[in-house]
Amino acid sequence: MNYNWHWLIFWEASPDGQGTYLDTLLNGLQWTLVTALSAAIAAFVLGSIIGVMRTLPSRTLSRISMAYIELFRNVPLLVQMFLWYFVLPEFLPWGLGEDMKRLLPPWGSLVPAVLCLSFFTSARVAEQVRAGIDSLSKGQKLAGLALGLNLRQTYQYVLLPLVYRIILPTLTSELMNVIKNSSVALTIGLIELTAAAHAMQEFSFQVFEAFTAATLIYIIINIVVVIVMRFLEKRVAVPGFIGTKREAVITS
């Protein structure tokens, strides 16, 4: 293979006017993080609401939630990205679509990308929240209600604190997924990390260096995510319950 390795390329000026190629990549990283974290927060909130709805006694709410989950997890992410970017603005009322198209970079791509990833991920979070609630014994809900808590309070103080502890490991995977999935936003013109690496190799032809750097950065971010989430798991662990080894039972 005839390839001129040139690792110092990162410190050379990039023609995009952002400084060096390293700056190009770090700038991409910044938009990766902004996109992924906004989407993760929105997906957590939305997913919790939809997941809870799925378990409520109301048939209508449960069906709406089911339709929502199936819609957003059965359509490929790339297709959803195109729908939010190309199709949605055509159907928005009150000139909102025109406003959306007129947004300056990176906002014109960022807004649809965050919306897309939020809804896509929220369906997955919702399914985990639902499964978490179903995994609790029915008695926990009855015990909450029997004490006079209303349904909202029973979810708020009894069921959800347990559910989040149970699904924390899968939420960690979901957070890592949303970071990786944010790379799909390059297809609608968001210069996030992958797009920045792509731009770098277009300008410099140092394709291996560019994508090695991007790969390492993705790995590092996700290692940080794992460490932070492990710490969180330890913080919220409950003695004798999930997240800790069961201690010896103390009998009086």
Add this chain to the structure above:
Amino acid sequence: MAMIDIQHISKWYGSFQALRDCSTKVEKGEVLVICGPSGCGKSTLIKTVNGLEPIQEGEILVNGISLTSPKTNLPQLRAHVGMVFQHFELFPHLSVRENLTLAQVKVLKRSKAEAGEKGLQYLERVGLLEQKDKFPGQLSGGQQQRVAIARALSMDPICMLFDEPTSALDPEMISEVLDVMVKLAQEGMTMMVVTHEMGFARKVAHRVIFMDQGRIIEDLPKEDFFGKPHTERAQQFLDKILVH
């Protein structure tokens, strides 16, 4: 006026009829024991008394308040009807103290300090004061059930429902829970107890109900029930569980 008045209730799960035209009353200060073979509807019956299991026919009055009326504030009513479950159902993510105070603060709107004081007072009565900062997963089954009883009592209930409170316990832990219940009965608490502990029934029950296939087929004062039940089915049941 009876504390609990169950009038001709029926309940179906789909096409399966779990309760058939059941009627009974529990007077204030009375202890009613419900027994019967598994699947006879006794757990379902007790869960209808605080509306955890809705009924399709009939009427239930608790302290004169109708459970079936749409105007009834169910959470408010349940706050004053204590319930103890077979599997304890303490909240595993909350410490013993928080288990005792959660509903007092959120439902009865007591201050944290007042709720804490009340909770610990009952925790002491069930003999577990020193466990107040532990989590349920760190307690034995018998201890968890005693905390569950203290949790229900902290709400100052007008009556207590026990749904097989000792069925999930190791034999040696049954008596520590029954002791607490006997004391409660002797203090005059109105109690409805689903149990197979006939020793407990003999000691503190005023009346015993025997159920089979969703029907109440015996409803007798304790002495009559253990002396000579009217039906052959109840006699068979007693013969089987009393021989050992």
